[in-house]
Amino acid sequence: MAPPVTSRPARGLISLLIVLVGLAAWAFWPGTANTVRLGLDLQGGTQVILVPKPVTAGATITEEQLQQTVVIIRQRVDGLGVAEAEVTTQGSGNGAAIIVSVPGAEQDRVVDLVKRTALLDFRPVDTVFNPEPFDVTATPAPEPSASSSESPSPTPSPSSNFVPGTALVQSPDNSAEYQGKVLALDCTAPVAYTGGVPDDPALWLGTCERTGAVKYNLEPAFIKGSNVTGATAGLPQNGVGSWVVSLQFDSEGAKALADASTKLSALQDCGTGVSPCNAFAIVLDGVVVSAPRFNEPILGGQAQIEGNFTAQEANDLSNVLKYGALPVTLDPVDITSVSPTVGADQLRAGIIAGLLGLVLVMIYLLIYYRALGIVAVISLILAATVTYLMFVVFSKTIGLTLTLAGVAGAIVAIGITADSFIVYFERIRDEIREGRSLRQACEMGWVRARRTLLAADFVSLLAAVVLYLLSVGSVRGFAFVLGLTTIIDVIVAFWFTHPLVVLIGRTKWMQKGSRWTGLDADRVGGHSLVGEVIGKSRRRSDAENMTEEVPSP
Amino acid sequence: MSGRIGIGQRLYQGQVSFNFVGRRRTWYAISAIILLVSIGALLFRGLNLGIEFRGGADFAISNATCSIEQARAVAEAKTGSQAIVTSAVNGTIRVQTESLTSAESSVLAGELADLCGVQKAEIKVQVVGPTWGSEISKKALQALVVFLLLVSIFLSIYFEWRMAVAALVALAHDLVITIGIYALTGLEVTPATVIGLLTILGFSLYDTVVVFDKVRENTRNIAGQSVLTYSEAANLALNQTLVRSINTSIVALLPVLAIIVIGAGLLGAGTLLDLAVALAVGMAAGAYSSIFIATPFLAQLKERQPEIRSLTARVAARRAQASKGRTGEFGAEGVEGTGVVTTLVDGTVRQQPKRVSRSRRSKS
Numbered sequence: 001m002a003p004p005v006t007s008r009p010a011r012g013l014i015s016l017l018i019v020l021v022g023l024a025a026w027a028f029w030p031g032t033a034n035t036v037r038l039g040l041d042l043q044g045g046t047q048v049i050l051v052p053k054p055v056t057a058g059a060t061i062t063e064e065q066l067q068q069t070v071v072i073i074r075q076r077v078d079g080l081g082v083a084e085a086e087v088t089t090q091g092s093g094n095g096a097a098i099i100v101s102v103p104g105a106e107q108d109r110v111v112d113l114v115k116r117t118a119l120l121d122f123r124p125v126d127t128v129f130n131p132e133p134f135d136v137t138a139t140p141a142p143e144p145s146a147s148s149s150e151s152p153s154p155t156p157s158p159s160s161n162f163v164p165g166t167a168l169v170q171s172p173d174n175s176a177e178y179q180g181k182v183l184a185l186d187c188t189a190p191v192a193y194t195g196g197v198p199d200d201p202a203l204w205l206g207t208c209e210r211t212g213a214v215k216y217n218l219e220p221a222f223i224k225g226s227n228v229t230g231a232t233a234g235l236p237q238n239g240v241g242s243w244v245v246s247l248q249f250d251s252e253g254a255k256a257l258a259d260a261s262t263k264l265s266a267l268q269d270c271g272t273g274v275s276p277c278n279a280f281a282i283v284l285d286g287v288v289v290s291a292p293r294f295n296e297p298i299l300g301g302q303a304q305i306e307g308n309f310t311a312q313e314a315n316d317l318s319n320v321l322k323y324g325a326l327p328v329t330l331d332p333v334d335i336t337s338v339s340p341t342v343g344a345d346q347l348r349a350g351i352i353a354g355l356l357g358l359v360l361v362m363i364y365l366l367i368y369y370r371a372l373g374i375v376a377v378i379s380l381i382l383a384a385t386v387t388y389l390m391f392v393v394f395s396k397t398i399g400l401t402l403t404l405a406g407v408a409g410a411i412v413a414i415g416i417t418a419d420s421f422i423v424y425f426e427r428i429r430d431e432i433r434e435g436r437s438l439r440q441a442c443e444m445g446w447v448r449a450r451r452t453l454l455a456a457d458f459v460s461l462l463a464a465v466v467l468y469l470l471s472v473g474s475v476r477g478f479a480f481v482l483g484l485t486t487i488i489d490v491i492v493a494f495w496f497t498h499p500l501v502v503l504i505g506r507t508k509w510m511q512k513g514s515r516w517t518g519l520d521a522d523r524v525g526g527h528s529l530v531g532e533v534i535g536k537s538r539r540r541s542d543a544e545n546m547t548e549e550v551p552s553p
Numbered sequence: 554m555s556g557r558i559g560i561g562q563r564l565y566q567g568q569v570s571f572n573f574v575g576r577r578r579t580w581y582a583i584s585a586i587i588l589l590v591s592i593g594a595l596l597f598r599g600l601n602l603g604i605e606f607r608g609g610a611d612f613a614i615s616n617a618t619c620s621i622e623q624a625r626a627v628a629e630a631k632t633g634s635q636a637i638v639t640s641a642v643n644g645t646i647r648v649q650t651e652s653l654t655s656a657e658s659s660v661l662a663g664e665l666a667d668l669c670g671v672q673k674a675e676i677k678v679q680v681v682g683p684t685w686g687s688e689i690s691k692k693a694l695q696a697l698v699v700f701l702l703l704v705s706i707f708l709s710i711y712f713e714w715r716m717a718v719a720a721l722v723a724l725a726h727d728l729v730i731t732i733g734i735y736a737l738t739g740l741e742v743t744p745a746t747v748i749g750l751l752t753i754l755g756f757s758l759y760d761t762v763v764v765f766d767k768v769r770e771n772t773r774n775i776a777g778q779s780v781l782t783y784s785e786a787a788n789l790a791l792n793q794t795l796v797r798s799i800n801t802s803i804v805a806l807l808p809v810l811a812i813i814v815i816g817a818g819l820l821g822a823g824t825l826l827d828l829a830v831a832l833a834v835g836m837a838a839g840a841y842s843s844i845f846i847a848t849p850f851l852a853q854l855k856e857r858q859p860e861i862r863s864l865t866a867r868v869a870a871r872r873a874q875a876s877k878g879r880t881g882e883f884g885a886e887g888v889e890g891t892g893v894v895t896t897l898v899d900g901t902v903r904q905q906p907k908r909v910s911r912s913r914r915s916k917s
Contacts, residue, residue: 041824049685051684051685051688095688095692097688111655112655331682331684332655332680332682333681333682333684333685333688334605334679334680334681334682334685335655335658335678335679335680335681336677336678336679336680337677337678337679338677339672339674339675339676339677341615341675342613342615342675342677345615345819346823346824346825348819349815349816349819349825350825352815352819353808353811353812353814353815353816353825354808354811356811356814356815357807357808357809357810357811357812358808360807360808360810360811361804361807361808364803364804364807365804368800404823404824404825405745405748405824405828407825408745408748408812408824408825408828408829409752411808411809411811411812412752412805412808412809412832414808415804415805415806415807415808415809416756416759416805418801418804418805419759419801419804419805422797422800422801422804423763423797423801426561426794426796426797426800429561429565430565430793433562433565448770451766452762452763452766455711455762455766456758456759456762456763457759458707459704459707459755459758459759459762460755460756460758460759462700462703462704462707462755463700463704463751463752463754463755463758464755466696466699466700466703467696467700467751469696470692470695470696470699471689471692471693471696475689475692475693475744475747475748475751478748478752478828479751482752482755
């Protein structure tokens with residue numbers, strides 16, 4: 001082995017500076033979120049871990065089913081109107097878990113929301129409206145005083161009823177009062193078009209298209225989601241035109257479809273204010289997913305929806321039709337809710353513990369390694385800074401959330417990062433004990449320490465990666481942070497600690513070996529005993545390897 | 554230059570030497586006792602599994618004004634089964650019951666809030682289904698097996714299979730002791746504890762890799778000389794890396810201790826504390842085992858190799874001869890000869906009588 005003994009310290013330092021500036025710019029670019037996203041255990045909120053089970057026992061959950069479930073749950077959670085609510089999956093197949101995190105929300109609401117089966121139904125369109133609310137001052141306000149006198153009656157009052165939590169308008173008949181409420185419905189408000197609450201298929205429904213672009217008054221459902229036996233997206237058979245979605249129904253659905261299509265296709269085309277018209281609406285969880293027109297009676301139980309779909313749109317629609325009701329049953333296995341105060345306490349404790357740990361390690365390094373200790377302390381601060389910047393960048397790009405377990409991982413990493421410096425510094429001392437000059441020791445020590453460091457850090461990284469890939473829940477957050485800090489440790493050691501040690505090793509002051517250098521004779525004893533006897537031959541053999549001149553001791 | 558020479562220096566040159574490898578029976582015996590106690594505790598006392606593993610509901614009420622007895626009475630009346638109620642240093646009361654449905658837990662949280670004079674939303678609630686724990690354990694075990702396989706392959710390639718075996722033996726040693734401490738003390742085992750355990754995997758090996766790297770360096774051309782046995786060279790490596798091992802262990806433990814102090818003082822039981830306790834125990838065991846178990850065990854494995862066995866015989870023969878000629882130059886503790894040590898440390902073979910050794914090796 002002929003190790004490169006003259007390194008170019010400036011190169012490493014400049015590389016690191018570029019990385020640091022780049023990261024900082026990325027992290028703090030104006031106009032984007034530039035803080036670390038906190039997990040629910042640190043900011044308060046509810047987290048529900050759901051394990052999907054196949055509807056039929058023994059079946060395997062496909063990736064498609066899993067994604068569709070996530071889409072439906074996300075739609076419902078978004079209906080809560082909470083910013084930063086998050087739905088993620090871990091694992092795949094029957095071992096998958098779906099994690100729903102909702103900041104600040106109450107536990108019961110979240111669980112109810114995600115556990116419920118989604119409802120899909122097909123309804124004839126009565127009227128199509130512009131999304132904006134109409135001026136309804138002329139419409140008499142709903143006055144429940146008459147019905148409230150007979151309140152013990154369990155039958156629903158004839159007055160229209162708002163489904164709590166959303167803006168759905170439902171009524172048993174197309175009464176004037178109900179129509180007034182439909183007119184008043186504001187489909188430009190997210191709460192009205194995100195859906196999330198299933199409608200009652202037996203009632204009239206006033207709701208919005210799921211982007212909020214159109215408002216509908218819909219008749220009671222003629223086909224339920226359970227009547228749909230299959231849906232596929234594809235190009236039309238004659239090959240002309242854009243993507244279409246083909247639908248198959250069971251016998252009950254086919255009959256209902258035949259009746260409805262016969263009746264509806266005779267009506268005039270739908271348009272704003274035209275009522276009744278020839279379209280039907282596909283309603284998922286209370287909002288309209290699609291509203292195709294019947295061109296002709298469909299008698300065979302096979303329908304085709306055309307409509308200038310892109311491949312993506314056609315696939316999405318066929319998935320909704322196939323899995324409208326959740327494709328899986330969900331079992332909430334872990335429900336945790338943390339109040340914002342407790343979350344803030346945990347975050348504070350984590351930060352205090354981290355700072356205390358950092359300070360203790362720095363004090364120890366300074367006492368033991370003196371001048372080298374200062375290099376180590378700066379390296380640690382640098383590693384901490386890079387770690388923080390990486391957190392911010394990952395929060396932005398891949399949606400990393402920092403949990404308490406992650407904070408713990410970062411604190412543990414302080415010690416492991418400092419270990420790398422110790423391995424290097426002790427190597428330098430070893431080299432000096434073998435009779436090398438300080439300059440050579442800084443280089444040779446690095447060559448040897450480098451191998452050890454890479455091997456040891458590789459083992460740490462391996463542990464982190466395996467944990468990340470194979471575990472669930474909080475273990476993952478911890479593993480991610482541990483892996484990240486291991487890589488940062490290597491980068492800082494290579495591009496900062498080593499170059500800096502080499503640079504200060506070239507100073508006169510360090511070479512004189514004052515007791516504040518951390519490499520003085522008292523501690524290292526470089527030229528005592530063995531150095532005197534063996535040193536000569538050693539230095540000679542060094543000179544063969546070294547390209548730079550060896551300064552005489 | 555002063556007359557006082559640092560301990561690091563004396564350890565390095567072998568002037569001060571602890572016989573770690575030679576006295577391996579002592580360390581094995583100590584470890585065997587600890588391991589037996591650990592396994593015994595695990596078998597007879599078992600682990601105190603947290604609700605994440607057995608299913609259940611957990612309510613943490615901070616700044617509670619109610620007593621433990623009151624909280625227990627309410628919880629047991631509501632659930633109709635036994636409730637475990639504990640209070641932490643910072644005044645947080647924890648109520649644990651059997652698994653509840655989301656609605657039941659919400660009702661109980663409301664009653665506890667009324668009883669203890671806090672807002673319902675301020676109570677930290679966790680409800681875990683009974684199957685989830687087995688899921689977590691299964692995944693953790695899977696991760697453990699995959700990691701061990703990969704790391705064995707890596708260590709076998711980077712070092713050699715004997716070093717991989719020795720490192721894994723030390724690792725198993727650390728894990729069993731850590732689990733044993735949990736069984737003995739009855740500390741609750743939570744997913745955070747499992748994280749701590751899995752981290753020990755990485756840390757324990759980090760320590761061992763650092764020591765083994767030095768052992769390998771010291772023994773690179775060991776068969777080409779007849780001054781030092783493998784065990785002695787390994788022991789020298791241990792002594793040379795001793796300061797490093799102690800420093801890295803202290804520095805790794807300091808932040809963990811900070812977590813324990815802050816976690817216990819400010820938060821009471823929780824993720825931070827659970828994790829840190831497992832780490833502290835595991836790291837201490839890891840530091841011990843990389844010195845007292847891994848390297849002595851490695852030396853033992855190596856001494857079975859034919860060329861190493863012949864080396865040991867050769868060294869013994871040479872010493873016997875030397876003691877006939879020059880009395881007491883090399884004692885039984887030959888490690889302490891400083892000149893010998895430093896020639897070997899370099900790892901060069903230039904000064905070694907290669908030819909002689911090869912011919913002898915072929916004879917044996």
